[in-house]
Amino acid sequence: MKSNKILNLLIAGIALIGGILFIRIFMEDTEAIETDVAIQNSVISPLIYFSTWLLIATVVVAIGLSLLSLFRNPENLKKTLGGLAVLAALLMISYFLADSDAVYNAAGGIEPGGEAGSSVNRWVGAGIWYSIILGGIASLFFVWDLVKGLVK
Structure with missing residues (x-):
């Protein structure tokens, strides 16, 4: 009080x-x-x-x-660390899926900072892949929950 x-x-x-x-x-x-x-x-x-x-x-x-x-609460700590480990693994997968090719503009020139092999390009690509992977997993869980609700 x-x-x-x-x-x-x-x-x-x-x-x-x-x-x-x-x-x-x-x-x-x-x-x-x-x-x-x-x-x-x-x-x-x-x-x-x-x-x-x-x-x-x-x-x-x-x-x-x-x-x-x-x-x-050590049980929640284990669950949280496990979730963070899964997210880190997915980030590593998305980083390896990303490319670091040059970024071209509409005129066909290379954008400033978008040179081939740039780490920025690689991380941007990793972020895009990470979003796609997490969105796909979320979509699967959404469909699974929808099917589970229809079965009940």
Whole structure:
């Protein structure tokens, strides 16, 4: 119960700070905000910094709590590591399926950075193959679930 109160106070504080920063923007003239750099820095920059730090804090807390939950439950940790191993194996397969040929534009010239043997080309191709493989697996599971539902 006490942690609920602390969480509610934290949420209220974050909302209050965000609201104040947002209202400060509406108090300024629109034209002045668009043209005056000093007003932009004094009014808009704090909201952007606050939002950025709030996003970073949220990501850190979410990842931290997820890892804590995994380490507290070894069975879930084994399942997660197994899933990551399967994904890594699929990434390796897609990397070997990808080519690193030159990338040509519509005029028949080689695109800048698209030379033959480029590692960027290889990783882009691997990403495409990875998406195709994962999409195919997802489609198979979708069809399997659909058939299973029809049989019931």
